[in-house]
Amino acid sequence: xxNWFLILTFxxxxxxxxxxxxxxxxxxxxxxxxxxxVLRGLGLGGWMVQEGYMLKTDAAxxxxxxxxxxxxxxxGVESTEEFYKAYKSxxxxxxxxDSLAAWGFNSVRLPMHYNLYTLPIEKENISGHNTWLEExxxxxxxxxxxxxxxxxxxxxxxxxxxxxQGHDANISDYDPTKPSLWESVANQDKMVELWKKLAxxxxxxxxxxxxxxxxxxNWNFDGANFNGCDEKSNxxxxxxxxxxxxxxxxxxxxxxxxxxxxxxxxxxxxxxxxWDDNMALSFHKYWNPxxxxxxxxxxxxxxxxxxxxxxxxxxxxxxVWFKEAITLMEANNIGWAxxxxxxxxxxxxxxxVVITPEYQQLLDYWKNNGVxxxxxxxxxxxxxxxxxxxxxxxxxxxxxxxxxxxxxxTTDTKAYKKHILPGKVFATEYDLGQNxxxxxxxxxxxxxxxxxxxWNKGGxxxxxxxxxxxxxxxxxxxxxxxxxxDKEWLQYTLDLDSDKEFDVDxxxxxxxxxxxxxxxxxxxxxxxxxxxxxxxxxxxxxTLTIKKVVLKRGTxxxxxxxxxxxxxxxxxxxxxxxx
Numbered sequence: 179x180x181n182w183f184l185i186l187t188f189x190x191x192x193x194x195x196x197x198x199x200x201x202x203x204x205x206x207x208x209x210x211x212x213x214x215x216v217l218r219g220l221g222l223g224g225w226m227v228q229e230g231y232m233l234k235t236d237a238a239x240x241x242x243x244x245x246x247x248x249x250x251x252x253x254g255v256e257s258t259e260e261f262y263k264a265y266k267s268x269x270x271x272x273x274x275x276d277s278l279a280a281w282g283f284n285s286v287r288l289p290m291h292y293n294l295y296t297l298p299i300e301k302e303n304i305s306g307h308n309t310w311l312e313e314x315x316x317x318x319x320x321x322x323x324x325x326x327x328x329x330x331x332x333x334x335x336x337x338x339x340x341x342x343q344g345h346d347a348n349i350s351d352y353d354p355t356k357p358s359l360w361e362s363v364a365n366q367d368k369m370v371e372l373w374k375k376l377a378x379x380x381x382x383x384x385x386x387x388x389x390x391x392x393x394x395x396n397w398n399f400d401g402a403n404f405n406g407c408d409e410k411s412n413x414x415x416x417x418x419x420x421x422x423x424x425x426x427x428x429x430x431x432x433x434x435x436x437x438x439x440x441x442x443x444x445x446x447x448x449x450x451x452x453w454d455d456n457m458a459l460s461f462h463k464y465w466n467p468x469x470x471x472x473x474x475x476x477x478x479x480x481x482x483x484x485x486x487x488x489x490x491x492x493x494x495x496x497x498v499w500f501k502e503a504i505t506l507m508e509a510n511n512i513g514w515a516x517x518x519x520x521x522x523x524x525x526x527x528x529x530x531v532v533i534t535p536e537y538q539q540l541l542d543y544w545k546n547n548g549v550x551x552x553x554x555x556x557x558x559x560x561x562x563x564x565x566x567x568x569x570x571x572x573x574x575x576x577x578x579x580x581x582x583x584x585x586x587x588t589t590d591t592k593a594y595k596k597h598i599l600p601g602k603v604f605a606t607e608y609d610l611g612q613n614x615x616x617x618x619x620x621x622x623x624x625x626x627x628x629x630x631x632x633w634n635k636g637g638x639x640x641x642x643x644x645x646x647x648x649x650x651x652x653x654x655x656x657x658x659x660x661x662x663x664d665k666e667w668l669q670y671t672l673d674l675d676s677d678k679e680f681d682v683d684x685x686x687x688x689x690x691x692x693x694x695x696x697x698x699x700x701x702x703x704x705x706x707x708x709x710x711x712x713x714x715x716x717x718x719x720x721t722l723t724i725k726k727v728v729l730k731r732g733t734x735x736x737x738x739x740x741x742x743x744x745x746x747x748x749x750x751x752x753x754x755x756x757x
Contacts, residue, residue: 198384199432200331202456207434207486207513210384217331217387217513219285220278220528221491224518225269226317227291227337229348232521234533238544240348242291242338248544252556261557264564266317269520272324273569278519279328281528282583285387286325287490287515289337290314291351295372299340299364300356306364308371315379322383331387333436333515334376335490341365344396345404346442360397360414369418374425381430388434390460390490391422394442406440411448415440423454436460436488443490452483459483460490465627468502470510477510489514494526496633497581497641498613498622504586516582520567525634526641528582530573537563577640580610591616591735593671599729600680600754605659605747606639606646608668609735618667619643635661644668651685651719651748662693662743670750672734682724683751688713690744697727698737704728710745719748726755 198210207215223232228245230236239245250258278286294314302309318334325332341359342352352358359365373391380386392415396405399414406412419437426435435457439446443462461476470477476487489507493500493516500516507514522537524530536559543551551559565571580592591611597603609616622633622643634640636647638657645661659668682697682705693710696703705724713720729736729752738750 200387200434202434202458202486204484205480205486206511207458207488214511215284215331215513216508216511217285217333217488217515218283219287219331219333219513219515220283220519221287221289221335221515221517222270222321222519223289223337224520225266225289226294226314227289227349227351231348232518234522234541235544236348237541241353242351243353249560252540252551253553253560257553257557261560261564264561265567268564268567270321271569272320272327274519275321275324275328275330277569277574278528279330281579283330285331285333285513285515286321287333287335287390288318288321289335289393290318291338292336292340292369292372293338293351295375296340296368299362299368306367308368308375310375318376318380322380322385326383326385329385331385333387333390334380335390335393336369336373337393339365339392340368340372343392344394344406344442345398346394346396349394349396358397359418360399366418366421370421370425373422374429377426377430377433381432384432386433388436388458389426390436390438391419391426392438394462394491395438395440396442397440403441405442407445409440409445409447412440412445413448416449419449420453423457427454431456434458436490438462438490446479450479450483452485458486458488460488462491463489463503464492464494465624465630467625468499468506470506473506473510473512487512491515491517493517496526496623496643497577497585498633498643499624500578501581501585501612502623504582508586520572522563524575525637525639526578528575528578529569530575531563532566532571532573534559534562534566575641577610577642581641584610585612589615591669591671593673597670597672599672599674599678599752602653602749602751603670603672604655604657604749605668605738606644606655606657607670608644609671611669613643616669617642617644618665619645620663620666647746649748650717651687653685654748658687658746658748660746662740662745662747664740664743666743667737667739669735669737672729672736672752674729674731674734676731678729679755680727680729680752681755682727683753684708684710684722684724685719685748685751686710686722686745687716687719687748688745692742693740693745694742695738695740697724698739699729700735704736707741710742716746727752 228242230240239248297309322332338351339359342350343359398406401408438460466472480487522531523533591609594607613622633643635645639646646657647660649658692712696707697705
């Protein structure tokens, strides 16, 4: 009887286990219990595949193989390997995945470089043979365990395929001196076998959310456009994805497969009809409007081919754009994966890797080819940057996280931090919330990738439309609001245990034509308008005082209205009123 109970328990467990796979059900992605799943994910860009713009080396080195050569030229082969070991160890760890789960993400997308799993074709001793490397599989195993512990789905994304799948070399580490993926049958064979190997290893893992089999192919097969945007048939791309799918299905019938079109994932001409029953379409979206028209093509594909669609990559814009894009996706039952998690000196992401003056010296050297840093100096600078990739050393961008999750659900505002009164309220520490609710700024988003404009003209601290720059005042949190325009405003949540009257010092600098501001709460103006006097030097900070401002007991939502702009604002200091 005991043995029968154990056998029954085993089969129940097996049944529950097998129900955990994400799969296609018509136009929806569901889990094994038939629950509609909206993937809310983040791409771990830069960990397995370095791109120059993430490391700020893009002026001198974009693709990973060039970045690595630049580093090797400075510190030698042995120290370069030491740097990359630390970089990969710190790049993504359990703390990172725990943090993503705590912030609200339910999935991660892993951009993989094939060379962590197998040798390049030119290094294989036997033509057509595949030497398997444990490093990439071990990194993936660890990541999968961290995801599973947080009940998060892991989507495997072949970001750098053998030979490189696009002319945009930075994305896939393409080396034009060697045969690309599309110019080499051996590279295509290796890609097929890599996916079969991955599928065999992870076929029984329910927290693998799916296989994104080729990232952002951008190649001209027949068309004139270098990146494949005018292709009509995309025959080589379709044929390769069919081959990969067949190889996966030989060993794994459990997992969802994501396919991508040409032209950075979006040109699906010739890709249809679909060839598998458990498949979804991925598209990528950057620097365009967040309206139904912008995704109409994919909504139509979803209906026409009865297939789920997934925004596999997006980001690199303002908080306003993030909120709009995610609202649009979720209103149309489309999951998403934003990009990336970690980038050096990053404004438009959930975290920023803190840049150091020493690393900046290396960047300046690579860019301008000046005096070569010593090997000791260069290694120390690189190892410190690798150390800065640890979660505990990152600058966490709470404003970005707030925009991606809370602001999608509500127009309510939230204090950026607890402000203690009497005391200083720094201008840059305005409330978290949507434009028009926590602040009002006239330039808040970039919809046009061909004419890139900054939403935060100062490029510092926060990713809203508010313009913020480094501050040179004696007392500062490091930043001040700048490029203030007429009629803009900032809001601060202030909590008091009783009604109180304050004198409010306005700390400003101004080299413009003179400004004007007033304070108000939910019921209207609580101060007179004061003139910000003209100054001849923007670096000279001055103070004006608004007398006898009354704040009520409880929560106060105080707005600083800029009737006239053209000045910089450091802080407001609330002092007990001197009657």
